[in-house]
Amino acid sequence: MREFFAAALDNISNFGDTDIFPFPFESYVLRDKKDQVVELLLKAFSDFGTEFIENAPSHINVLVPVGLAGFRLATQLDPIWNSFLLGITLSIAHRIEHARIDMQRGSVFSYRVADAFDGGGIFRTDINWRHFISRSIELAKEKNYVVMCDISDCYQRIPHHRLENALRQVDGTSAAPAYIMEILGHFSNGRSYSLPVGGPAARILAECVLDLTDQLLKSYQISFTRYADDYHMFVDSLDEAYDRLIFLSEKLIRNEGLALQKSKTRIMSSAEFVSAQTLMLMPEEEDINTDIRHLFSLNLRYDPYSATADQDYENLKDELDKIDIIGILNRELAKTRVHGAVTKRVVQAIRYLDAATRQDAILTLIGNLDTLYPIFPVVAFAVKSCFGSLHMSAQEEVCTALRERVLAGSFLVSTELHASYAIRILADLKRPENVDAIVHLHKKFANPIVRRDVILAMARWGEFAWLSDLMNDYHGMSPWERRAFIVASYTLKDAGKKWRDRTKRRFSPLELMVRDWASERFSQKDWAIPL
DSSP states (O other), rough: OOOHHHHHHHHHHHOOOOOOOOOOHHHHHHHHHHHHHHHHHHHHHHHHHHHHTOOOEEEEEEEEEETTTTEEEEOOOOOHHHHHHHHHHHHHHHHHHHHHHOGOOOOOOSSBBBOOOOGGBBBSSSHHHHHHHHHHHHHHHHSEEEEEEEEETTTHHBHHHHHHHHHHHHSSSHHHHHHHHHHHHHHTTSSSBOOTTTTTHHHHHHHHHHHHHHHHHHHHTTEEEEEEEEEEEEEESSHHHHHHHHHHHHHHHIIIIOOOOOOGGGEEEEEHHHHHHHHHHGGGGGGHHHHHOOOOHHHOOOOOTTTTTTHHHHHHHHHHHSOOHHHHHHHHHTSSSHHHHHHHHHHHHGGGSSHHHHHHHHHHTTTTTTTTTTGHHOOOHHHHHHHGGGHHHHHHHHHHHHHHHHHHHHHHHSHHHHHHHHHHHHTTSSHHHHHHHHHHHHHOOHHHHHHHHHHHHHHTOHHHHHHHHGGGGGSSSHHHHHHHHHHHHHHHHHHHHHHHHHHHHGGGGGHHHHHHHHHHTSTTTTOOOOO
């Protein structure tokens, strides 16, 4: 198990625990204290029952905006038990992958497990959503009609009993299935369904369940492709289209307790499908725009740890210099509703631009925050990554825009997730007004994702009075806030040391690790609390 727990920690350290939440500081602890964390996970594995009771998971649940008016529930899992869940899942991931429909059939393209977990990577990078679309176009050209559909609230509705049965089919001897189900039962508060959204363990587990339906489709010789919860089925006639749709709906409902989304279920001619999906690869009418075509052809996943990192960075910058990023952004913002895929791609590219263009782009984003509400986390990440390179006047403009929305109760920061992203930007510039804004958020939200980040921001700024007053509330805090306060206590100097000495006997194993990590980091010159 050691190698799988180590691989899990590498993945979390390099890629974060989910693709939804801001990067938690605990991930740095997991990275820097990797050997100790592995030993902690091995101890939990050898005495799971006791450890799961004595150090029970503490998760954070938040509403995540989807589009302009929709929401879904997402969970940031307890750092240790998330690492445990991922490690345990990785220990049987290759068996799950081996049981799935072989890639040679060209049917299922989502989250194919890599042969080796090098550098934290879990999934194959040579198979992705674009291959799914391309293969679907190929198959559609061989038929007359295409059925498009996807599963409604797939992750939230995955039934635990079906998952457990599927896991025991691929691994009927190890303790992994039982441990996975125990953790998921705790996560779902005793409900018999639901997987946490956004993490790699849940993706592997969801694929294990969905493969059951894939196998049925294959055995009935139904031509189809799937990526995650999206299905395409290819048929010769309308009668066959309805027959296939009824078959898929019945199998999902009866066997898995899952249902297709009515609003996204369509039967279309192959010609219409090919035209629409080709535009998905090069979005909307602007597929003829060479700048957008060029932008979508680039790999924006720059790896700073690559052996050729410097050259890769320069090559990426050279390619982006050929694209009118500001022009694309302005054209999108001029629309009634921005195109999500194009705008996200533009925003992700901003940090690689030259300083002057980058600042112009950031200020353009800040001037259109309300329009960009559906992709605010992507925008906030871009602003945060570029903030230090902005002129002081631009930094002030960014903070003013966010601060005004915080204090006015704007819809932009009405959810805990968006508020957390806003705090992390405001934390980069100490101003009395910014302090007031994040204290306001601490009062407004009880959710740990907000309060944890407020504590870390106030510690960054050395707000002694506020932190020393908060010390009295430590034992009533959530584990997430407690870990943040342990880090913050080092800014309280002697008062913080006395407090830690008095309290350390009540620290959990992870809290002791956070204490030691913070002690080592604060001894380094010019180290700043990561936020």
